[in-house]
Amino acid sequence: MAIASPQEIKRTRRGETSRAAILSAALDLFQERGYEATTMRAIAERAGASLGSSYHYFPSKEHLVLEFYRHTHELHLAAIAPMLAREKDLTSRLRGTVRAVVVTCEPFHAVAGSIFSTVANPSSPLNPFGGAAKPLREEVVALYAEVIKGSDARIPGDIAEMLPLTLWLYQMAILYFWIFDKSPGRLRTLEVIDETAELIVRLLTLANLPVLRGSRKRILGLIRSVVEH
């Protein structure tokens, strides 16, 4: 409920071991049973710790999810590094990056629903628009900046400024769609990613048309005004 106080816990070796055990148990159990079905008591038990000890390291169950996110983010980065190093075409880079998101998250599909709802809550420390999850969001936004920068596409400056954040939002939308996707192998999500990635790049090109200049300026102004707080 309350935002986590940002004070770092100074980690001794003993503490670090406990913390790691608790986190690892939590990640396992979230995958096995889902977020809601995993109780803090079960986490503590599997970690060989006590209930209170878990709360010493993680202020709440939600904060364990935050680590869960960070974990998948690392996996995602590792998965796309070779592609980003090789590929120059923006559509391909975008498609590859977003495809990798859902592929990386696939083992957690069952958990994702309840997590997403937690994340959507503005008063949750996990809400990416503020609170504890903000740094992680910024890492993802930076990743999309890299996706753009490393491509051979020439994006006008005013668009380039807002694009990474917009693509992050796009990724969130894809993830929400993916949560509902019941098709075998989550194929429909992959199709939607392919289609939208192409469409986005196409619209970026069209944005230079004279008729669209006005709308383009307005849209960018809108995004800018929505983002600033």
Place this chain on the structure above:
Amino acid sequence: MAIASPQEIKRTRRGETSRAAILSAALDLFQERGYEATTMRAIAERAGASLGSSYHYFPSKEHLVLEFYRHTHELHLAAIAPMLAREKDLTSRLRGTVRAVVVTCEPFHAVAGSIFSTVANPSSPLNPFGGAAKPLREEVVALYAEVIKGSDARIPGDIAEMLPLTLWLYQMAILYFWIFDKSPGRLRTLEVIDETAELIVRLLTLANLPVLRGSRKRILGLIRSVVEH
């Protein structure tokens, strides 16, 4: 957690009184204290009922929120009826309708955050993409169909087909923005509504341009494929 069984409770006069008292107490308390701070025990107490009785009429706390939604929807409909009867300009109709949403919801701004997160959860009966909240969503979509139909704008058939649902989604996005809006009188949300309403109608016009034909078809196909399940 479980989806509500759709069996109607046959309401005798006695039952109806109790049900109404519980609902009314819940609506009051949600406004006074917010969703999370309102306990089922407090609702029962204020309603002069017992805890168990509340659960006899409402399968869960979330289902009380659903009624809360329905309540604000009625208020919204009443608020915009005169405007819709008079106004023919699509931009004005759209702006007026969405403005009325946030104005109607203003008394519940403090509650809205936690409610929104509950609603976003795919496994919640309140999730508008399925479950108990679907009928209400369809009412709102129908309202936007009316917003379009009653206007003097001539919308191409393929767009008109998908537009109401898209506008419902747009309304959801505005509401999410509104939740975070801390400006006095929620002025920023109103500004964003004005700007986006104009922009949407402008883009609808532009969609007829030959250069945009391809993208238009693709976007519509995308929406269609995303909506169908």
Place this chain on the structure above:
DNA sequence: GCTTCAACTTGAACATGTTCAAATTAATAG
């Protein structure tokens, strides 16, 4: 080795959403 103190651990206690079996009430049939 002893003291000190912060880090760490513990489990009981609490609040609250939910379930349920039993009790109560009121309407209906005879």
Place this chain on the structure above:
DNA sequence: CTATTAATTTGAACATGTTCAAGTTGAAGC
């Protein structure tokens, strides 16, 4: 009016996230 039955009401019991005061541990300084 009485018996029956379904609707309604009740509150105890349960599960689980969270808090907290008290206990334990181990390293650093002497």
